[in-house]
Amino acid sequence: DVKVTQSSRYLVKRTGEKVFLECVQDMDHENMFWYRQDPGLGLRLIYFSYDVKMKEKGDIPEGYSVSREKKERFSLILESASTNQTSMYLCTSGTGGFYQPQHFGDGTRLSIL
Amino acid sequence: AQSVAQPEDQVNVAEGNPLTVKCTYSVSGNPYLFWYVQYPNRGLQFLLKYITGDNLVKGSYGFEAEFNKSQTSFHLKKPSALVSDSALYFCAVSHSNTGNQFYFGTGTSLTVIP
Numbered sequence: 564d565v566k567v568t569q570s571s572r573y574l575v576k577r578t579g580e581k582v583f584l585e586c587v588q589d590m591d592h593e594n595m596f597w598y599r600q601d602p603g604l605g606l607r608l609i610y611f612s613y614d615v616k617m618k619e620k621g622d623i624p625e626g627y628s629v630s631r632e633k634k635e636r637f638s639l640i641l642e643s644a645s646t647n648q649t650s651m652y653l654c655t656s657g658t659g660g661f662y663q664p665q666h667f668g669d670g671t672r673l674s675i676l
Numbered sequence: 677a678q679s680v681a682q683p684e685d686q687v688n689v690a691e692g693n694p695l696t697v698k699c700t701y702s703v704s705g706n707p708y709l710f711w712y713v714q715y716p717n718r719g720l721q722f723l724l725k726y727i728t729g730d731n732l733v734k735g736s737y738g739f740e741a742e743f744n745k746s747q748t749s750f751h752l753k754k755p756s757a758l759v760s761d762s763a764l765y766f767c768a769v770s771h772s773n774t775g776n777q778f779y780f781g782t783g784t785s786l787t788v789i790p
Contacts, residue, residue, distance in 0.1 A: 567719070598780075603685075605766065605782035606720075621777070653719055661770040662708045662727045665778060667719030
């Protein structure tokens, strides 16, 4: 089974801090994605990557950046955390092809105080 | 624009009764449709997908979904609901024109009442 591991299940940070969320997958997938999940809004795509050192903006990239130095690892960075970034963050991975399902990590529930 | 809609935020059904969770989509051309389930404090788990072929697709845990092109719908169904089916359900769509992007609905919370 594919395993997508997010480094923290719960995280509490303060406004203005630089926050790193880490995601690792073990299936050599090309594609990795970061979403945030908010009640009533569903999942919104922040950034995605098709290959090492490659990144593309999703629908809501403002205030975020990403890093993919190795194929198995995709990091989401909150440059200067704000309270409106309090959310559930979900990392996914998948093979090439828009007809293949994504594999989700268990999420990081991030609170910015 | 590509999108998917789940018109019901909440669905309640009695245990043993059939359940339906609704999903409609708007994608130009042929869509690829998915259902996922999310249990509390967990990520989403894949249930089933429609790519092409038979309009009725079967997935995990006894779930199935029917693709209806004329109504642009992909409703999730199960003949007999279990209490353990209580969870949050997400419909998602992708398309050749979306690259590898998937568009998710806002989710439907299903409660199965014992």
